[in-house]
Amino acid sequence: MATKEEILEQLKDGVINYKEDQVKEAAQGSLDAGFVPLEMIMDGLAAGMEVVGQLYERHEYFVPEVLMCADALYAGLAILRPHVPKAASGVNAQVVIGSIQGDVHDIGKNLVKMMFDVAGWDVHDLGRDVPLEKFVEEQMRTDSEVVAMSAMMTTTMLGMKKVIKMIKEKNPNVAIMLGGAPVTKDVANLFGADGYAESAGNAVAEGIRMIARLREMQKK
C-alpha cells in the first residue's frame, strides 16, 4: 500500500501534469487508507496548484495548461471534499463571485472560484453577466465576507465601481476582489477594492498565494 507521502506526491504530480485519472485514483486511495482528507487537499492538490502557479509565472505554462490542471484538481476535490468535516477546515467564510453584467467571460472567475473551493469557503457563484444589484443582494442575503467580481473588458469594468459603492455603503467590512484583463492595481484602488488580479493566470497566482498563506497558517 502507498505511504501518505507517496499519495501526496501522486496528487501533486497529477495536478501539475493534468492527469485526472491519477488524481482520482490517489484521492480514493487516500480515503481507503484512512489519511486525513484535508491534508490531502492542502498538501497534495493545492501544493500541486502552487507549482502550476509558478510555472505560469515563469511562462512555462499558459492558460490552457492551467485549465487542465484545474480539471485534475477538481477531480480530486470532488472525491475528498465530502469527507472533510466542516469544522476541520478551519475556515468558516463565504464569498459571492461572478462576472459583471455585460461580460460573459468566466474563465478567470472560475479559476478564482477554484481557489475558494480548495480553501473550503462557501462559494455563492452568481455565474456571468450578473446584474450589478444582484451582487449586493447576494452579499446581504448570505452575509459573505468577500465579494469577487470579474470583468474581461474595459466596457464592463466600470460597473464594478457602482457595485463596490453600493456594498461598502451598506457594509464597509466586506472585502472586494476585482479581476479581469482591464483591471489594474490603479483601477482597483480607485474603485475602492481590496484586491485585484489582472488575468486568468494571474488570478490563479493570486489565489495560490492566498492558499499558500492559508497552508502556512494551518501548519502553525
Place this chain on the structure above:
Amino acid sequence: MAPLTLTPKERVMRTFRREPIDTMAFFSGMGMVVMPAIQKLGYRFPLVHKDAEKMAWSAIESSRMFGFDSVVIPFDMTMESEAIGNTISLYENSEDILYPTIPQKMWSTMDQVNIPGNIMELGRLPLIPKAIGIIKKEAPELPIGVWQLGPFTQAGQVLELDILLKGVFKEKAKVEATLDKLTELCITIGQALQAAGADYITLREMGTGSDLLSPRTWKDVIQPRMRKILASWKSPKVLHICGATDLIIEMMADCGADAISVDIKNNLVETRKKLGNRVPIFGNFDVFALPCKEETTVEQAVAAIKKNIDGGVDAVWPGCDLWPDIKEANMRAIVQTAREYGSKPSACVGRL
C-alpha cells in the same frame, strides 16, 4: 502647428502606404464611437447596433466632433455569432453602456460548428455594407475602417472558450478543423466588407496574447491562419492582438499585415527596437486611463500621448475599443497632441 494640408482619408491611406503625411493621424481599427456624439444625435446606445442609419451617423458624428481621422464600424462583437443563429443580449433596458453579448451559445461541442453559406445575408450583418454606403456618401473625407475577429477569438463567441483552450492539447484536430471553418468565415466577411467599400480592415485576434496562449501555440495554431486571412484581403490591413504581445511581436509582424496594433501591455520601445522600420506600429495607448478616467487631467493625457509617440508609434491609435463615455476635454487634447507633437516623422512614415 502648421495648417493641415491632407484630408483625414489622405492622411490615413498615406500612412498605410508609408508615404509622407502632414502630421500624425489619430485613428483606429477598433470601436471608436463615443457617447457625446450619440447623445447629440438623440440616440440610445443599444439602438446604434441594429440600425444602419444610426450606426453610420454615430460613427460619422463621433469622428467629426473630435477630429478623428477615420470612422470604424460596427461597434459590437456579436454580429457573426448572431448571424450563425445565437441570440444576443442588447441590454435595452439598462442605463449603463453595455455592448451586446451572447449569453448562451447554441453549440456545446466543436463538432457542431457549421457556418451558413449565405452568412452576409443573415442577422445584422447586412447592416454593415449598408452603413458603409451611407458613410461613403455623407462623409467622403473620412476613411472607413472595418474589422473582423480572428478565428480563435470568434470561436469564443460561438463556443465556450475553455473548450478551445483545453482542446489545443486534448483535441487538436478538432480545434484545427473548427478554426479552419471560422477562418473561412472571417475571410468571407472581410472580403464582403472590402467589396462594399471599406478603406481598411483590422484583424482582431484579441484572445491569443501570451497571457492566454504560449508563443509556441501561437506559432503553431494561430499564425498560419493569420497569414491565410491577411493574404486573402486587400491592403490596407492591420493585425491587432490584445494583452501580452512582447513574446510574439516578431511573429505578428510576419503575418502579412500592413501595420500591427498592440495594447498597453506591449513594451512599445522594445517592440520598435525589435522591428525597426519593417512595419508601422499602432496602439499602446490606454483607452480607459487617458480619455475616460475621472481623475486623469488633460495634462496627464497629453503627457501620455507624447510618451506614446516618443515610444515609436506611427499613428495615435487606441489600444482597444475606445470606451464610449469619454471626457470631452481629454479626448480633444489627445487628438490635438497627435496633430502637434506628431508633426515630426515617425519610424515608418515621413512628413511632407
